[in-house]
Amino acid sequence: MLTIPTLNAVPPRDARERVVLVLGNPNVGKTTLINALAGTNMTVGNWSGVTVEKREAKVYFAGKAIHLTDLPGAYSLSPNTPEELITRTALLEAAPDLILNVLDAGNLERNLYLTLQALEFGLPMVIALNLMDEAADKGMTVNAAALSQAIGIPVIPMVASSGRGVKDLLRFMAEPPAPTQTRPTYPLALESAAHQLEAAAQAFEKLLPHTRRYVALNLLEGDASLRSKLTITGHGALVAQSDGLTQALASTNLEPLLELAEVRYSEANRIARLAIPSFEHRRTLTERIDRWALHPYLGIPLFLLSMLLVFRLTFSVGAPFVNFIGGPLQETLSGWAAALLQPLPSVFGALVNGALIPGVGTVLAFVPTLLILYLAMSFLEDSGYMARAAFLMDRTMRSVGLDGKAFIPMILGFGCNVPAVYATRTLENPKARLITTMILPFMSCSARLPVYVIFSAALFGSAGSTVVWAMYVLGTSVALLFAAVLSTRIKGVQDIPGVLELPPYRLPSASVMWKHGVNRTRSFVRRAGTTIATTVAVVWLTLSIPVSTGQGFATVAPRDSLFGEISSALAPVFAPAGFDTWQATGALIPAFVAKEVAISTLGQIYLGEQASSPAPLTALEGLTRLGNGLLEALRGAGASLLEVFAPPSLNADPSSERGNPLTAALSKAFSPAAGLAYLVFVLLYTPCIATVGAIANEQGRRIAWITVGYQLLTAWLLAVLTFQIFRHLL
Amino acid sequence: MLFVGTSLASVPLGHSATVEGIDRRHPLRKRLLELGFVPGARVTLVRAAPMGDPLELIAGGTHFALRRKDLELIFVEYTEGAA
Numbered sequence: 001m002l003t004i005p006t007l008n009a010v011p012p013r014d015a016r017e018r019v020v021l022v023l024g025n026p027n028v029g030k031t032t033l034i035n036a037l038a039g040t041n042m043t044v045g046n047w048s049g050v051t052v053e054k055r056e057a058k059v060y061f062a063g064k065a066i067h068l069t070d071l072p073g074a075y076s077l078s079p080n081t082p083e084e085l086i087t088r089t090a091l092l093e094a095a096p097d098l099i100l101n102v103l104d105a106g107n108l109e110r111n112l113y114l115t116l117q118a119l120e121f122g123l124p125m126v127i128a129l130n131l132m133d134e135a136a137d138k139g140m141t142v143n144a145a146a147l148s149q150a151i152g153i154p155v156i157p158m159v160a161s162s163g164r165g166v167k168d169l170l171r172f173m174a175e176p177p178a179p180t181q182t183r184p185t186y187p188l189a190l191e192s193a194a195h196q197l198e199a200a201a202q203a204f205e206k207l208l209p210h211t212r213r214y215v216a217l218n219l220l221e222g223d224a225s226l227r228s229k230l231t232i233t234g235h236g237a238l239v240a241q242s243d244g245l246t247q248a249l250a251s252t253n254l255e256p257l258l259e260l261a262e263v264r265y266s267e268a269n270r271i272a273r274l275a276i277p278s279f280e281h282r283r284t285l286t287e288r289i290d291r292w293a294l295h296p297y298l299g300i301p302l303f304l305l306s307m308l309l310v311f312r313l314t315f316s317v318g319a320p321f322v323n324f325i326g327g328p329l330q331e332t333l334s335g336w337a338a339a340l341l342q343p344l345p346s347v348f349g350a351l352v353n354g355a356l357i358p359g360v361g362t363v364l365a366f367v368p369t370l371l372i373l374y375l376a377m378s379f380l381e382d383s384g385y386m387a388r389a390a391f392l393m394d395r396t397m398r399s400v401g402l403d404g405k406a407f408i409p410m411i412l413g414f415g416c417n418v419p420a421v422y423a424t425r426t427l428e429n430p431k432a433r434l435i436t437t438m439i440l441p442f443m444s445c446s447a448r449l450p451v452y453v454i455f456s457a458a459l460f461g462s463a464g465s466t467v468v469w470a471m472y473v474l475g476t477s478v479a480l481l482f483a484a485v486l487s488t489r490i491k492g493v494q495d496i497p498g499v500l501e502l503p504p505y506r507l508p509s510a511s512v513m514w515k516h517g518v519n520r521t522r523s524f525v526r527r528a529g530t531t532i533a534t535t536v537a538v539v540w541l542t543l544s545i546p547v548s549t550g551q552g553f554a555t556v557a558p559r560d561s562l563f564g565e566i567s568s569a570l571a572p573v574f575a576p577a578g579f580d581t582w583q584a585t586g587a588l589i590p591a592f593v594a595k596e597v598a599i600s601t602l603g604q605i606y607l608g609e610q611a612s613s614p615a616p617l618t619a620l621e622g623l624t625r626l627g628n629g630l631l632e633a634l635r636g637a638g639a640s641l642l643e644v645f646a647p648p649s650l651n652a653d654p655s656s657e658r659g660n661p662l663t664a665a666l667s668k669a670f671s672p673a674a675g676l677a678y679l680v681f682v683l684l685y686t687p688c689i690a691t692v693g694a695i696a697n698e699q700g701r702r703i704a705w706i707t708v709g710y711q712l713l714t715a716w717l718l719a720v721l722t723f724q725i726f727r728h729l730l
Numbered sequence: 731m732l733f734v735g736t737s738l739a740s741v742p743l744g745h746s747a748t749v750e751g752i753d754r755r756h757p758l759r760k761r762l763l764e765l766g767f768v769p770g771a772r773v774t775l776v777r778a779a780p781m782g783d784p785l786e787l788i789a790g791g792t793h794f795a796l797r798r799k800d801l802e803l804i805f806v807e808y809t810e811g812a813a
C-alpha cells in the first residue's frame with residue numbers, strides 16, 4: 001500500500017486492518033453504535049456533546065481487524081468549538097479506509113448537510129441510518145433504498161440502542177465500497193475558484209490528495225482555524241491565494257459561505273424528500289412533556305424540586321448501608337483479619353486493622369449511596385432533560401456572564417469534576433470555557449458526599465438531609481458568584497452566543513443506566529483500592545513515626561507522631577472556624593489527593609486506636625453478624641424511602657442510633673457549628689489532584705494554580721463565616 | 731446584505747415564518763447557516779423560557795434554543811395570522 005506523507009505521517013497499514021472514522025451530528029448515536037459493534041462501554045448520553053475526544057474501539061470481522069474511531073459530534077466540518085476541531089483534524093490527518101456517517105433518520109435534512117460536506121473528500125463512505133424507531137414515532141417512513149440511490153452509497157437502517165441492523169455494517173467495513181462521484185454543484189464562479197485552489201494544493205505534498213477539494217472549499221468559506229493551521233504548517237501561499245480569490249468573488253457579490261450553505265441545504269432537502277415522500281406529523285411525547293418541563297413558571301421549581309429529591313434519596317436510602325458497612329461489616333472483617341494475622345508480627349495487624357480497614361472501609365461504606373447518585377445522574381443524562389436544564393437556567397446563567405450551555409458541565413460536576421472540566425469543550429466561547437472551568441470545582445462532586453453524609457448523621461440528626469442539600473446549594477451559589485466576578489474581570493465573554501439543541505426525550509434503557517451507574521461506582525471502588533489505600537498507608541506511616549525520641553514505631557500515640565505534629569502546627573489556622581483540633585486539620589491535608597480521603601483519615605485517627613486489637617472472630621460468628629446487620633440496613637433503607645418525600649424537619653434529634661462508629665466519634669469531637677464549618681471548608685477547598693490536572697490540561701498550569709489558590713482562600717473565609725454565624729444558633 | 735424584511739424577533743410565539751437571510755453582523759451567522767437557517771427555510775417559534783428568554787424554536791424538525799437578541803438579525807417573511 002502506498003503511504004503518503006501528511007501533516008502527521010500516517011503509519012503504513014496492514015492489508016488485514018481497516019480504519020473507520022465514525023462521523024455524524026451530535027447526539028445521533030455514534031457512540032451507542034460503536035458500543036454495540038465492539039462491545040465497548042464508552043459514555044453515551046442524550047444531549048449534544050457527550051463525546052469530546054477521539055476514542056478507539058476494535059472489532060474483528062472476516063479476518064480483518066477493524067479500528068473504529070469515535071469522534072465528537074459535529075454539525076459541520078468547519079469547526080466552531082474545540083470538539084468539532086478534533087473531528088476535523090481527524091479527517092484531515094487520517095487516511096481512513098471508510099467514513100461511517102451516522103444519521104438521525106428523523107432529522108435527515110440537517111444531518112445530510114454534514115454528509116454532503118464529507119462527500120467532498122471522495123473517500124469510501126457508508127451511511128448508518130440510525131434512530132429509525134424515533135423517526136417512526138414522529139410519523140415518518142424513511143426509505144433507505146431511495147436514500148442510497150440518491151447519494152450513491154450504501155445506507156443501512158438501524159436502531160443502535162437495541163442493536164437492530166448494526167451488524168449489517170460489518171461487511172462494508174471489511175470491504176469498503178467504491179467512493180461515489182455524487183457531489184453538490186456550486187455556482188460556476190465558486191467552482192472555478194475551488195479548482196484553482198485544488199490545483200495549487202498539488203504543490204504541497206503534505207496535504208493528502210483527497211483533502212484538497214475540502215481544503216479549497218473551506219478556505220474560500222473563510223474557515224479561520226483551517227487558515228491558521230495551514231499558515232503555521234507552511235501553506236501560507238495557499239491561504240494567500242484563497243484570500244485573493246475570495247476578494248474577487250466578493251466583488252461580484254458572491255459570498256462563498258452563504259452559497260455553499262444554500263446549495264448544500266437545497267440538495268439535502270431534495271434528497272430528504274426522495275427518502276421521505278410524505279409524512280404525517282404526530283404530536284410527540286416530547287412536546288407533551290415539555291409543556292410542563294419547560295413551563296414559564298413551573299419549569300424552574302420543578303427542576304429544583306427534582307434535584308432536591310435526588311439528593312435526599314441518596315442520603316436517606318444510602319445512610320443505613322453506611323451504618324452497615326461501617327459497623328457490622330467492618331467489625332467482622334477486622335475480626336477475621338485479626339484471626340488470620342495472629343501468627344504474624346503485630347505491625348501487620350496494626351496496618352490492616354488500624355489503617356486499611358477503617359480507612360478504606362469507611363470510604364467503601366458509601367458505595368450504595370454513590371450508586372444511587374450515579375443512577376440518578378444517568379437518568380438525567382440519558383433522558384434528554386440535561387439540555388432542558390440548560391434552557392431553563394440560561395437567563396440565570398446570563399446574569400453571571402455565562403450561558404445555559406455552561407450549566408451542563410456544572411451539573412456533570414455533581415458526579416465528578418474531571419469529566420465536567422472536559423465537557424467545557426462544547427462551549428463556543430473561549431472565555432466562557434475558561435470561567436466555567438475555574439468555577440467548576442465548587443460544584444460538589446460525589447467524593448464530597450461521604451463527608452457530608454457522615455457529619456450530618458453525626459451532628460444533625462433528622463435535619464441531616466437538609467444539611468446535605470444545603471451544601472449542594474452553597475457550592476452552586478458560590479460557583480455562580482465567582483462566575484459573576486470573573487466575567488467582569490475577563491473581557492469578551494458575552495460576544496459569542498451559543499446555539500443549544502433540545503433533543504427529543506428518550507426513555508433511558510435500564511441496561512444503559514445500570515451500566516453507567518455501575519461503571520462509575522466501579523471506578524470509585526477502584527480508586528478506594530488504589531489511590532485511597534495508598535494515601536491511607538502513607539498516613540498510617542506518618543502516624544506511626546514518632547517525632548520525639550523514646551517512642552517506638554507504630555506504638556507512638558497519634559498526637560505525638562509526625563502526622564500529629566504537622567497537623568497540630570497547622571491547626572491554629574482554623575481556630576476562627578471552630579475546628580482547630582489536630583485531627584480535623586490533619587484529615588484535610590491528605591484530602592488534597594481526593595476529598596473522600598478526609599473521611600478515611602478521620603476513620604484512621606478516631607477508630608484506628610480502638611480497632612487495632614479487635615477480638616478475633618470465627619467464620620460463623622462473622623456471618624451471623626453480617627446477616628443481622630444487612631437485614632437492619634435493608635429495613636432502614638425501606639423506611640427512609642418515605643422520608644424522602646416528607647417535608648424537611650429541623651429539630652435535630654441526636655438519637656442514640658447504633659450506627660457507624662465514626663459517626664459516634666465525630667459527634668463527640670465536633671460541635672454542630674464547627675461541623676458545619678468543616679463541611680463548608682471541605683466543599684469549597686481545592687478539588688482533588690485529578691481535577692487540578694484536568695484544569696491544567698485544558699487551561700494551562702497558571703490557571704490551575706490560580707484556581708487552587710482562590711479556592712483555599714474562599715473555603716477558609718466561608719468556613720469562618722459559617723462558624724461565627726452558627727455558633728450562637730446551633 | 732441588508733434586509734428590509736421582518737425580524738424573527740417580532741414573530742409572535744406559536745407562529746411560523748420563512749427565512750430570508752441573516753445579517754452579516756450576526757455573530758452566529760455561520761453556525762445558523764450550517765444548522766439550516768438558509769433562505770427559504772421554515773422556522774416556528776415554540777415558547778419562551780422562564781423570564782422570557784431564550785426562545786425555543788423549530789427549524790428543519792430540530793428544536794433549538796436561541797436568545798431573543800440573536801433573533802433580531804435574522805430576517806423573515808411573515809404574514810400576520812399565519813400560525
Ligand SMILES: Nc1nc2c(ncn2[C@@H]2O[C@H](COP(=O)(O)OP(=O)(O)OP(=O)(O)O)[C@@H](O)[C@H]2O)c(=O)[nH]1
Nearest residue numbers: 027028029030031032044045049050051073159160
Ligand atoms: N431510541 C433510540 N435511541 C437511541 C438510538 N441510538 C442511540 N440512542 C440514544 O441516543 C442518545 C445519544 O447517543 P450517543 O451514542 O451518546 O450519541 P453520540 O452521537 O455519540 O453523541 P455525541 O457524542 O454527543 O456526539 C443516547 O441516549 C442513546 O441511548 C436509537 O437507535 N434509538
Ligand SMILES: [Mg+2]
Nearest residue numbers: 030031050051
Ligand atoms: Mg458520542
